[in-house]
Amino acid sequence: MERRRARLPRSDSGRLIRSSATLTSSGTAASAPMETSVMAAACRTGRLILSAINIPSPRPNAVRVKTSKLSSGSCSGVFGMDNGRDIAYVIRLVLEKETGKSSRPGRIPDGAYFFAIDMPNPIYALVLAGGSGERFWPLSRRGRPKQLLRLVSKRALLEETVARLDGLVPRERILILTNAEQEAAVRKLLAGFPKENIVAEPTKRDTAAAVALGAGWVAARDHAATMLVLPADHVIANRAAFQETLALAAETAEETGELVTIGIKPTWACPGFGYIEQGEPVRLRARNDKDAIHRVLRFREKPNVDLAESFLRKGNFRWNAGMFVWSVPTVLSEFNRQAPELADFISQLRAPGNFEKVLRERFSKLSRISFDYAIMEKADRVLVVEASFDWDDIGSWRAVANYFKNDEHGNAANCAVTAVDSSNNIVFGQEGATIALLGVHNLIVVRTGDAVLVCHRHQAEKIKDLIGKLPPELQ
Numbered sequence: 001m002e003r004r005r006a007r008l009p010r011s012d013s014g015r016l017i018r019s020s021a022t023l024t025s026s027g028t029a030a031s032a033p034m035e036t037s038v039m040a041a042a043c044r045t046g047r048l049i050l051s052a053i054n055i056p057s058p059r060p061n062a063v064r065v066k067t068s069k070l071s072s073g074s075c076s077g078v079f080g081m082d083n084g085r086d087i088a089y090v091i092r093l094v095l096e097k098e099t100g101k102s103s104r105p106g107r108i109p110d111g112a113y114f115f116a117i118d119m120p121n122p123i124y125a126l127v128l129a130g131g132s133g134e135r136f137w138p139l140s141r142r143g144r145p146k147q148l149l150r151l152v153s154k155r156a157l158l159e160e161t162v163a164r165l166d167g168l169v170p171r172e173r174i175l176i177l178t179n180a181e182q183e184a185a186v187r188k189l190l191a192g193f194p195k196e197n198i199v200a201e202p203t204k205r206d207t208a209a210a211v212a213l214g215a216g217w218v219a220a221r222d223h224a225a226t227m228l229v230l231p232a233d234h235v236i237a238n239r240a241a242f243q244e245t246l247a248l249a250a251e252t253a254e255e256t257g258e259l260v261t262i263g264i265k266p267t268w269a270c271p272g273f274g275y276i277e278q279g280e281p282v283r284l285r286a287r288n289d290k291d292a293i294h295r296v297l298r299f300r301e302k303p304n305v306d307l308a309e310s311f312l313r314k315g316n317f318r319w320n321a322g323m324f325v326w327s328v329p330t331v332l333s334e335f336n337r338q339a340p341e342l343a344d345f346i347s348q349l350r351a352p353g354n355f356e357k358v359l360r361e362r363f364s365k366l367s368r369i370s371f372d373y374a375i376m377e378k379a380d381r382v383l384v385v386e387a388s389f390d391w392d393d394i395g396s397w398r399a400v401a402n403y404f405k406n407d408e409h410g411n412a413a414n415c416a417v418t419a420v421d422s423s424n425n426i427v428f429g430q431e432g433a434t435i436a437l438l439g440v441h442n443l444i445v446v447r448t449g450d451a452v453l454v455c456h457r458h459q460a461e462k463i464k465d466l467i468g469k470l471p472p473e474l475q
Contacts, residue, residue, distance in 0.1 A: 121224050122173065122222055124175070124221070124227050124228070125174045126210075126211065126217075126229045127174060127176050127232050128229065128232060129158050130145070130201065131182075131233065132145060132464075133146065135396055137446075137470075138446055138450070138453050139151075139448055141475065142475055147231075147232040148182070152394070152403040156189055158176075158186065158233075161230060161232045161233075161234070162176075163239075164239050165243075171197070174197060176199070177214060178201070179200055179203075182200075183198070199359070201363060202359065202364050205367075206368045206370050207322075208342060208367070209367075211375075212339075213349070213359070215227065215328065216345070216355070217349065217355070225327070226325065226327050227328055228249075231321075234321070234391060234394075236390060236391055237389075237390050241390075242387075245387050248293075248385055250325055254327060255284055255285065256284075256381075257327065257330055257381075259334065259379050259383070261324050261383075262385055263318025263320070264318055264319040264386075264391045265318060265386060266317065266318065269312045271304055271305050272395060273393070274299060274372070275300040275318065275320060276319070277296070277298050277300060277316060278294035278316050279295040279316075293386075294386075295384075299377050325385075338378050348362065397463075400428075407419065412425070413427035413428070413429070414427070415427065415430075415435060417435050418435075420436075425440060426443070426444045428446045429446075444456070
């Protein structure tokens with residue numbers, strides 16, 4: 001295949017010379033195809049024309065090309081040319097251009113030509129969009145948690161999360177997982193999203209059951225896919241850097257067959273986050289990243305302030321952002337090994353036509369346990385990819401205040417404020433009202449259409465303690 005074959009003379013009769021190509025999802029072109037597609041190629045007026053390329057799903061990593069026998073009057077007979085090889089060459093060029101991947105040409109015993117293409121597995125995403133809606137009361141409610149709020153931009157955090165995946169994961173491969181209390185609000189917010197890709201948990205069962213549900217949904221569609229798990233309530237401004245990090249994590253998961261988590265380089269000794277202790281660096285075959293990928297030594301629970309400061313001094317600790325990447329076979333293997341109950345649940349979900357029935361009948365019976373505790377902390381092969389993007393969990397009104405305008409006295413507000421002898425207050429108002437402050441300091445003041453919150457800013461983490469004492473219609 002060294003010589004140039006971009007041009008071929010047409011056949012003596014002027015008719016089209018057709019060939020077929022079989023796409024396979026296995027590692028070798030000679031094995032039986034998982035799914036077959038015919039590519040018609042034509043030789044006319046001195047040029048080879050591809051009339052169609054139909055790539056099946058899962059995307060193939062090998063193409064097998066075999067041509068029909070040609071008459072003695074054809075270009076192959078007259079000029080001694082190998083039409084199958086020429087067609088294979090052009091198909092190879094087209095697919096390499098489309099995928100950006102190189103290929104390895106070869107020949108199999110039956111005389112057909114093939115070439116293997118190093119195609120990545122398709123990427124699916126599970127977006128966790130549940131939550132209790134307690135930390136941002138009175139703006140948030142049980143049916144309207146943080147991810148459904150417009151806290152720092154004109155779009156809700158869930159909308160931002162879905163938009164952030166554009167160009168990396170097609171929307172038909174994104175599963176939004178919410179709960180029955182919030183399903184209507186999520187569907188209203190994402191009106192243009194595929195309806196069947198929004199699934200509500202019948203009851204709340206923590207993140208291990210949620211991830212198992214997502215893994216079953218993905219595995220039923222593509223047993224070899226790469227899967228992302230992302231919270232819906234983070235603030236990330238740099239979409240390009242986010243996608244670069246996730247693409248690297250996906251490549252890492254494919255090449256190593258290990259569980260991968262995303263680590264955030266800490267900017268301060270935060271006691272409110274879990275931490276990842278990272279070990280030796282890991283290199284991928286096709287990349288020269290020096291310090292982006294490391295082996296995970298262990299996960300650390302939320303520390304006290306002194307311990308968090310020691311983590312910061314050591315330099316090899318990263319915040320655990322709750323973002324994960326793996327291949328479907330890898331995560332299913334971990335469920336089988338560490339959580340047989342959830343593995344059985346996934347197995348039943350994958351059965352054709354079984355998803356809704358199993359979700360309805362089995363999900364509420366699953367154990368309440370976090371995914372970190374059930375799987376990640378027990379797994380012995382975990383890697384961490386350091387995020388190259390900005391990240392904020394915005395877990396309280398104090399964090400949201402970083403995105404508000406500040407006056408010269410440190411009062412942060414998203415609305416009109418008149419302040420006299422007042423400083424370091426956080427103010428959030430709806431409906432265009434002006435809020436006046438007089439002689440107050442270090443307060444949080446939140447005004448909505450039906451409630452007002454006033455509390456000390458250092459009590460922000462305890463706002464959730466109010467919820468049970470409020471009238472039911474305000475919870």
